[in-house]
Each structure stands twice: as C-alpha cells, then as structure tokens.
Amino acid sequence: MVRVLRSTPTHALNAVSSVLLPSPCRLCGEPLAELSAAPVCSTCWNQLHPQSGALCPRCGENLGAESNDTASLCRICRLAEPPFARAVAYGLYQDHLRSLIQLLKYSRVEPVAVPLGELLATCVLAIPDLPSSLLVVPVPLHRSRRRTRGFNQSELLANALARALRRVQPQIRLQLAPGALSRSRATESQAGLTPRQRRDNLRGAFLVSGKQAQSQIKGRHILLVDDIYTTGATARACSKALIRAGAATVHAATVARAQRYEALLPQPLAAATENFTAPAIAAELPMHEDVAFWRSNTTLNQ
Numbered sequence: 001m002v003r004v005l006r007s008t009p010t011h012a013l014n015a016v017s018s019v020l021l022p023s024p025c026r027l028c029g030e031p032l033a034e035l036s037a038a039p040v041c042s043t044c045w046n047q048l049h050p051q052s053g054a055l056c057p058r059c060g061e062n063l064g065a066e067s068n069d070t071a072s073l074c075r076i077c078r079l080a081e082p083p084f085a086r087a088v089a090y091g092l093y094q095d096h097l098r099s100l101i102q103l104l105k106y107s108r109v110e111p112v113a114v115p116l117g118e119l120l121a122t123c124v125l126a127i128p129d130l131p132s133s134l135l136v137v138p139v140p141l142h143r144s145r146r147r148t149r150g151f152n153q154s155e156l157l158a159n160a161l162a163r164a165l166r167r168v169q170p171q172i173r174l175q176l177a178p179g180a181l182s183r184s185r186a187t188e189s190q191a192g193l194t195p196r197q198r199r200d201n202l203r204g205a206f207l208v209s210g211k212q213a214q215s216q217i218k219g220r221h222i223l224l225v226d227d228i229y230t231t232g233a234t235a236r237a238c239s240k241a242l243i244r245a246g247a248a249t250v251h252a253a254t255v256a257r258a259q260r261y262e263a264l265l266p267q268p269l270a271a272a273t274e275n276f277t278a279p280a281i282a283a284e285l286p287m288h289e290d291v292a293f294w295r296s297n298t299t300l301n302q
C-alpha cells in the first residue's frame with residue numbers, strides 16, 4: 001500500500017484528496033469543517049433569518065409601511081382575496097437564502113433541499129390551526145422544463161419538508177402527492193413580464209387531471225410547496241386549480257418570498273409613491289423572473 005502511494009503521481013493524490021477532504025463552502029469559500037451533503041458551512045447557515053415584523057395573515061407580506069396591526073390584510077389581499085387559506089415563507093429572498101435557492105435550482109446542488117426543507121418546516125408548524133392531516137403537493141414544472149433541469153426543486157423541498165414534519169410532529173398525518181397537480185402547458189418564462197402578464201401567463205396553466213389525482217385531492221387539506229413566492233401569481237393559480245378539484249383548503253409554503261417594494265418604505269413615503277405611480281398603472285414595470293423586490297402599483301383582476 002505504502003509502495004503504491006509513494007509511486008502515485010501528484011495529480012492522482014489530488015484527485016483522491018478532493019474526494020476525501022471537504023470542499024469549500026459554496027457561499028463563502030471557507031473550508032468546510034466537516035464532510036457534509038450540503039456544501040455550505042454552519043456560519044453561512046446561521047446567517048439566515050426568518051421573516052419578522054407585522055405580516056399579512058393571509059399572504060405573509062410584510063405590512064411594514066402599511067400597518068402594525070397583524071389582523072389587517074395587505075393591500076393586495078384586500079383588492080383580491082387569495083384562494084389559499086394562508087401563505088407562509090421562511091425568509092426574504094435575499095442574501096444567503098437567495099444564494100441557497102439559486103444553488104439548488106441553477107447549480108443543481110440537490111442536497112441543499114434537505115436543510116431548506118427543515119427551515120420550511122419551522123414556519124409551517126407556526127401556522128395557527130394547521131390541519132392535522134395534510135396532502136403535500138409541490139408546484140409542478142412542465143415536463144419539458146423538468147427534463148431540462150433534471151429535477152423539480154419544489155418536489156425536493158416538499159420531500160424534505162415532509163420528512164422534517166414527520167420527525168418533529170409525528171401526530172400530523174402527511175401524505176405526499178407529487179403528481180396531483182400538473183402543468184397543462186409550458187408557460188412562457190416569467191422573465192420580463194409585468195405582474196399582470198405573470199397572472200395572465202399562468203391562467204389555466206395548472207390542473208388536477210385524471211381520476212386518480214382528482215380523488216386524491218377531493219376533500220383534502222393541501223399543503224402547497226414552492227421555492228419562492230414573488231407576486232403570488234403561482235400560489236393563486238395552483239390554489240384555484242386545487243379548490244376547483246374539491247380541495248377543502250390550501251396552505252402555501254415557500255422557502256423565500258420577494259418583498260413588495262412599497263412595504264419597505266416609511267408610511268408617508270409609501271403613500272407618496274402610491275400617488276406618484278397611480279397614473280402609470282397601465283404601464284407596469286416588467287420584472288425579471290428572479291427578483292427580490294417588486295412594485296405592486298397595479299390592481300388585481302383575478
């Protein structure tokens with residue numbers, strides 16, 4: 001054995017050590033102290049923060065500038081009541097949480113889904129009056145997108161979430177139903193679309209198709225799982241399809257959510273911004289698909 005190692009060329013030893021030694025943290029570059037399936041150091045994980053402040057009790061939007069009253073709904077929910085009972089998100093889509101989701105989704109570091117699912121479990125368990133029996137349904141990708149990416153990140157998160165919930169709260173009856181909801185057409189990428197175009201783009205895109213899926217959904221309390229909640233267009237479209245198929249309730253859980261720009265402004269400035277942008281309602285700003293902030297100077301016509 002010793003003789004073999006002595007005669008082993010350096011590049012071969014490097015190859016061996018890269019397998020045996022932990023790689024650097026994919027977020028900060030520091031060497032990982034231990035081998036880990038998700039290549040992110042504990043310092044980076046510890047920098048994640050759950051959403052805080054007064055949140056809309058229906059969609060989880062930060063009410064910041066709008067109200068300190070946690071009983072009042074945000075402007076979007078007042079304009080158009082969401083079809084879901086409640087949407088929750090672990091944290092804001094920024095900093096390390098954003099990088100982690102991108103690592104999962106675009107760099108295909110699938111093991112990152114496990115700790116993200118555990119974070120998601122903490123905010124699901126904080127839902128008041130959480131039904132004791134839940135059917136966990138990931139937001140589907142169209143099969144062409146799934147083929148390109150090789151996996152559905154929402155499905156990985158749903159699996160990890162269900163495992164974490166079973167461990168922490170075994171009395172909740174959970175069933176995974178990854179095929180219950182399907183995407184009827186390959187929607188255009190949401191990139192560059194305005195909030196209204198995003199809703200139109202998704203109209204009729206989700207459905208519960210087939211007798212098996214319909215009987216799975218009927219009368220059940222659904223836990224809908226996705227990676228990011230941006231304008232809520234996806235959560236609304238999926239919830240509508242599930243309710244139409246006979247679901248009793250839908251709760252939506254996402255790892256992160258984008259922040260509505262106006263909610264971050266102090267009250268007088270927010271009001272001024274709303275007045276200033278009111279004439280431009282028809283000319284909503286196009287949005288990149290991957291946004292941390294968005295403007296809601298629009299009415300909802302769901």
Ligand SMILES: [Zn+2]
Nearest residue numbers: 025028041044
């Ligand atoms: Zn790190």
Ligand SMILES: [Zn+2]
Nearest residue numbers: 056059074077
């Ligand atoms: Zn709301």
